[in-house]
Amino acid sequence: MNSLFRRLAMITDITTLIATIAAILFYLGAAGYIIRAVRHQETISTAKMAALGLCPIGLHGFSLQQTLFIEGGVQLGLLTSVSLIALVVNLVVLISGLKKPLHELFIVQFPFSALILLITLLSGPSEVVYRDMQSTTIVHILLSVLAYSLLIIATLHVLVLAYQNHQLRHHHLTGxxxxxxxxxxxxxxxxxxxxxxxxxxxxAIATGFLFLDDLFAQQLAHKTVFSIIAWCIYAILLWGRHTRGWRGNTALRWTLGGFCALMLAYFGSKFVLEILL
Incomplete structure (x- = not known):
């Protein structure tokens, strides 16, 4: 037990440690309260939902900011990236939930966020650190990570939506x-x-053009081209939704198309260099 506390002391300062532990406890407490309300079919008011969400999300944001920005660079390993994504998704759902009932989604999201914070806390500092970078480049990287991740989460969401639609059409209302x-x-x-x-x-694309030397250099060209293609696909989908009310299978196909373009942007160079060439 003493060795664990010594390790935690090495990982972070006391303020960040307290904020992280508090965020974990508040996430779990809020999830437990929502589960109880759903089981008893109780209505959670907008004000209560905002209070339940803002407290752990605020603590999560403070903790993540201390972990993300370190002296001399940015720590952006896998766990830190996942924690950042979880924070943004929680915030989007919380804001959306002020207008419509979405609190059931927190039954999964809040425990997942707590788990990521706990694993990050116990795993120690990430080895993936970007040092001696200009602040504009850091902004571009963070925007890219958030954009790609949110759009991938939207893809997972549309798959859940397709499953839900299929079950409702076949009158399977259990589980x-x-x-x-x-x-x-x-x-x-x-x-x-x-x-x-x-x-x-x-x-992300705009900051890339503004702040990076050459987005169409040999090693970046594929990522730039497919990112722009993905942007166009999502733009057409959002235009179709706004002007023609696209939904259902149409939304599914366009979302999956944008997802494929994003995957090619991430992994296309390795495929070309390692397989085709």
Missing amino acids: VVRLLPPLQTMESLLFELLWVGEILLTL
Whole structure:
């Protein structure tokens, strides 16, 4: 036990440690309260939901900021990236939940966020540190990570939406389907995730052109081209939703198309260099 406390002391300062532990406890407490309310079919008011969410999310944000920005660089390993993504998704769902009932989603999201914080705390500092970088380059990297991640989460969301739609059409209203918000609410959240992801992707591409030397250099060309293609696919989908009310299978196909372009942006160079060449 003493060795564990010594390790925790090495990982972070006392303020960050307290904030992280508090965020974990508040996440779990909020999730437990929501589970109880759902089981007893109790209504959670908007004000109460905001209070339940803002406290752990605020503590999570403070803890993450202390972990992310270190002296001389940015610590952006896998766990830190996942923690950042979880924070943004929680914030998007919380803001969306002020207008529509989405608190059931926190039954999964809050314990997952608590788990990521706990693993990050016990794993120690990440070895992936970007040092001696200009602040503009750091902003570009963070925007890219957030944009790609949110759009990938939107893809997972549309798959859940397709499953929910299939189950409802076949009158299978048991199991996981009972815990999900109404279909229209889930669909509305999907497009809010897509809007946020598209805005972040726009900023990531724009900052890349503004602050990086040559986005069409040999090692970056594929990523730039496929990122722009993904941007166009999501833009067409959002335009179709706004002007023609696209939904259902149409939204599924376009979202999956954008996801494929993002995957090619991430992994295309390795495929070309290691397989085709």
